Amino acid sequence: MPYYILDLIQQVPAVSVPQLGRFEAILHPSVIDLPGQEVRPPHLEAVFVAADVAESDLLTAYIRYVSGASGEEAEAAVRTFAAHVQEETREGRSLAIDNFGTFSRHSDEVLRFTPDWDAFNLTFSHLRPVSLTATPAVQPAEPVAESPQPEWTAVEVPDALPAAQEHVPASPQPEEVPMAGQPLSTPPSREDEATDVSARMWWGILISALALITVLCAYLVWDIVSNRDRILRLMQTQTPPPITRDTPPPAVTLPVDTAQIETPVEPADPEPQPPAETDEPPCYVVVGAFSSMDNVIRMEERLAAMGYAYERIGGGSVTRVAIRTSCAADRLQEVLNDARARIHPEAWIY
Numbered sequence: 001m002p003y004y005i006l007d008l009i010q011q012v013p014a015v016s017v018p019q020l021g022r023f024e025a026i027l028h029p030s031v032i033d034l035p036g037q038e039v040r041p042p043h044l045e046a047v048f049v050a051a052d053v054a055e056s057d058l059l060t061a062y063i064r065y066v067s068g069a070s071g072e073e074a075e076a077a078v079r080t081f082a083a084h085v086q087e088e089t090r091e092g093r094s095l096a097i098d099n100f101g102t103f104s105r106h107s108d109e110v111l112r113f114t115p116d117w118d119a120f121n122l123t124f125s126h127l128r129p130v131s132l133t134a135t136p137a138v139q140p141a142e143p144v145a146e147s148p149q150p151e152w153t154a155v156e157v158p159d160a161l162p163a164a165q166e167h168v169p170a171s172p173q174p175e176e177v178p179m180a181g182q183p184l185s186t187p188p189s190r191e192d193e194a195t196d197v198s199a200r201m202w203w204g205i206l207i208s209a210l211a212l213i214t215v216l217c218a219y220l221v222w223d224i225v226s227n228r229d230r231i232l233r234l235m236q237t238q239t240p241p242p243i244t245r246d247t248p249p250p251a252v253t254l255p256v257d258t259a260q261i262e263t264p265v266e267p268a269d270p271e272p273q274p275p276a277e278t279d280e281p282p283c284y285v286v287v288g289a290f291s292s293m294d295n296v297i298r299m300e301e302r303l304a305a306m307g308y309a310y311e312r313i314g315g316g317s318v319t320r321v322a323i324r325t326s327c328a329a330d331r332l333q334e335v336l337n338d339a340r341a342r343i344h345p346e347a348w349i350y
Contacts, residue, residue, distance in 0.1 A: 001077060001078065001080075001081035002081075002097050002099075002100035004059065004062060004063050004066065005017070005023060005059070005100075006099075006100060006119060006120065006122075007062075007066075008058070008059065008062050009023055009025045009046065009120065010025075010044075010122070010123055012025075012058070013025055015058065015059055016053040016058070016059070017053070017059065017078060017081070017082055018053060018078065018079070018082065019052070019079065019082040019083070019086070020050075020053075020081075020082040020085055020086070020111075021048055021049055021050040021051055021053065021111065021113075022048070022049045022051060022053050023046065023047075023048055023113075024046070024047040024048075024049065025044055025045070025046060025047075025120070026044070026045040026046075026047060027042065027044055027045075028042060028043050028044070028045060029042050030042045032132075033129075037131060037132045037133050038129045038130060038131050038132060039129060039130040039132065040129050041124055041127030041128065041129065042124055042127070043121050043124055044120050044121050044123065044124065045120075046101070046113075046115035046120040048111075048112070048113030048115070050110055050111040050112070050113075059074075059078060060074040060075050060078060061074075063077065063078075085103050085111075086111075088103070089103050089104060089105045089111060090105070092105055092106070093105070099116055099118075099119045100115075100116055100119055101113055101114050101115040101116045101119070101120075102114045280326070280327060281327065282324045282325065282326065282327065283324075283325055283326065283327040283332050283349065283350075284311065284313065284322035284323065284324055284325070284349070284350040285322055285323045285325060285332070285335050285336050285339050285347055285348070285349055285350070286313070286320050286321070286322045286347060286348055286349075286350045287299065287303070287321060287322065287323060287339050287343045287344050287347045288320070288321045288343075288344065289318045289319070289320045289321075290318060290319055290321070291317055291318050291319075293319070296312065296319050296321055299321045300312075300321060302343070303321070303323060303343075306342070306343075308323045308324075309323065309324045309325070310322065310323055310324060311324045313350060320350070322350055323335055323339060332349065336348075336349060
């Protein structure tokens, strides 16, 4: 049983043993001892609290997991260990367990436990204090093997050969040694090569963009030149003629309901309603101007169906159809807003 408690306390902060007490583990981290000039390793402090703890399944479950025993066997082993400790420590006796600790009682009959420091610190037993002043040992440098010097062999030249045909080897050219103060040429580093490659890439992208812009501008100029005549004709057709005093006002043709205009039924021409006899002159809200009399008649029928008093206003080549109303500002604005909302959005006051 002490083995299971000791092994489990290395993994959890506390282990409860029913009818005996609770073993707690306090972890002390590594400490830098400045006066001693060393770094002390971490250690585990074991504390035992003698109390009537509740039933815990942690210890029995760990025993079942490690040993493969059943639940009843694990619980019986825990109760047997607790009873054995209680029995051996009666009357001031003590119970020493190797590699675990010692149980004892004093005059107050309180069960105490003195842990085995090495057993509870088995996890940190291989750690030793590290000195802050020690310098690492410097390994001696390995001797550099000297390259063997080439041996020169003298060659005798026979006397039979003429002196002019003797082969004289060319003396080796001495290597150029830089003068004092002259900078030594160093091979380019990888960073310089990467920077050079990146610069070439960005220059390539910039040149490609400029070429693309040049092609687009050339195409735009070609398109404008090729369609110059069509653009000029379009501008001439959209340019209004100059207006002079003798020029009559242009005919204004407002769009009307196509479905009503294309209706094949041609009703009889209604009699225009006579203007109401009032003391003040009427005002008009023009809702359409037509060159075809059929469209004028259809607009008048539409106004009559909506309950408006209407009137034809001639002028030039078109006939205007207008709503006759009072010139009071509020009434005139009300009729104008209603005509723009229900008949045509471009109705205006005549």
